[in-house]
Amino acid sequence: MGRQDKSTVKTFQRRATMSDVAKKAGVSQATVSLVMNGVGGVRISATTRSRVLKAAEELGYQAGRRVVGSGALRSIGMLVDEVSTSPFATPLFEGAREVAAQHGCVLNIVMTRSERWLEEAALDLLLGQPTVGIIYATLSTRSVSPPDRLRPIPTVLLNCHSNDGHYPSVVPADVLGARTATEALLKAGHQRIAFINGEHWMEAARHRAQGYKQALSSWGAPFDPKLVRTGKWLLREAYEQTQALMALEKPPTAIFCASDRMAIGCYEALRDMGKQIPLDVSVVGYDDDWMAFHLRPELTTVLLPHEEMGRWAAEYLLSPPPSNPSKAKISPVQLECPLIERHSIGIINAAPASIGEKSASSIKAPEPRRRSSVRSQR
Structure with a gap:
């Protein structure tokens, strides 16, 4: 290959930023912002103000706030x-x-x-x-x-x-959302509920794990560390973790996935193992991704109120x-992160001696509730 013609390369000239002005004037960016934007009611000496304006002029910095x-x-x-x-x-x-x-x-x-x-x-x-x-x-x-x-x-x-x-800031109520999802399974009679979570360094994963544990504790259901797995928010990881969960001596009767994407992996693993949702295993997701409605059976999930x-x-x-x-x-x-009820939760009619050994004939799917309008909890 021949040498590249330098005339065809355009050099990007970086514009001076507020941090450049602050460094040159020896002040904070907040001070530069106050001076350049003409904010009144603050005490900035004439000397400092002059120094900031001079630095901005020399650097060619312009603020048009x-x-x-x-x-x-x-x-x-x-x-x-x-x-x-x-x-x-x-x-x-x-x-x-x-x-x-x-x-x-x-x-x-x-x-x-x-x-x-x-x-x-x-x-x-x-x-x-x-x-x-x-x-x-x-x-x-x-x-x-x-x-x-x-x-x-x-x-x-x-x-x-x-x-x-x-x-001021606004965030989803993930702890409450995960608690609501887990309680939906508890209300249906499940006690042995697995949880496939995302990566724990993410705040959403930590909060959803917290909500899962809170629900188990408040309902007096046992917490088994073997039922908590990391799916890394990935379909394939959730597939493998679902297989591992169902291979336990006492497998779960329900699986709560911290994202709908992982719920898809869970669905596929259960299908490949010959398990029926929700007759054999109930599944709940999180996010209310558009995919949730198109799964069969339609996935019960928690809505993230991004809009x-x-x-x-x-x-x-x-x-x-x-x-x-x-x-x-x-x-x-x-x-609020409300529960969107569809067809993926089966009801256990009677509490057996060993929930993990409950036959499919004793579990039925409830009628779904249509998705209602989301209301803010402020």
């Missing part, structure tokens, strides 16, 4: 870490977009992969137009540290939360700010 409360054209900016890796991005966006449109606003979305320089560049772009505020979103529930320049700007955390409690969370975040930004804002730490708002 115009946070507004009303007007003919407004926007809500959204920073999100990922888009393509999850089916839950769309409902998050759609919930916020719908509320924004109802208020005559445009929702501007930028994917940043949580890279700070991309976040700073995105904020330069988003805050250069009439802006109601910023939604800082993640696709997996976790703790975050948003850019300091957002602190004086109306900001809501979506599907994430900050340790310092500075920002409702998107709506909540946009509504919060568009609501009048409190007249006397509290400086206390703000706890995340948790939205």
Whole structure:
């Protein structure tokens, strides 16, 4: 191959960011934000203000923040870490977009992969137009540290939360959701309930495990560590773990999967073993992915309220700010994760001496309840 013609290569010239200005001026990014955006009511010396403006001029940094409360054209900016890796991005966006449109606003979305320089560049772009505020979103529930320049700007955390409690935030009530799923099996007479979870380093996995254990404890059902397996959120892993569970001396009569994707692996394993759902084994999932409705039998699952969370975040930004804002730490708002009842839970009519040995003839499938509208629990 010949040498590449350098004339065909365009060099990317990185724009100066707020962090560059802060470093040059010897101040924090929050101070730069306050100076460049003309925020009043704060004590910044004339010397510091001059130093920040001079550094910004020398670096060619421009800030066009115009946070507004009303007007003919407004926007809500959204920073999100990922888009393509999850089916839950769309409902998050759609919930916020719908509320924004109802208020005559445009929702501007930028994917940043949580890279700070991309976040700073995105904020330069988003805050250069009439802006109601910023939604800082993640696709997996976790703790975050948003850019300091957002602190004086109306900001809501979506599907994430900050340790310092500075920002209002909305997350799914995963502990309660998992407890509800497990209790649905307990109410149907199951005592030996297996749990196939995701990777424990993820907050959602830890919370769902907590809800599973809470339900067993409150119902006086035994907790058996052998019934708890890691499926890593993967179909294949869940398939293998289901096979291992059913090979136990006392196999479970029900399996709760912490995601619908893992529930598919569970379904396939049970089918390949000649087991019928729910006559031989009951299965419950989590997420209410579109696939859940198309499984046979249709999967009972827990709905993740991503669209409702998107709506909540946009509504919060568009609501009048409190007249006397509290400086206390703000706890995340948790939205309910309701159970969507379908056909995958069988009822055990009588409590046998050994649940694991219960015959299929004593188990029946209940009539499903249609999915109802989701209501926020605020």
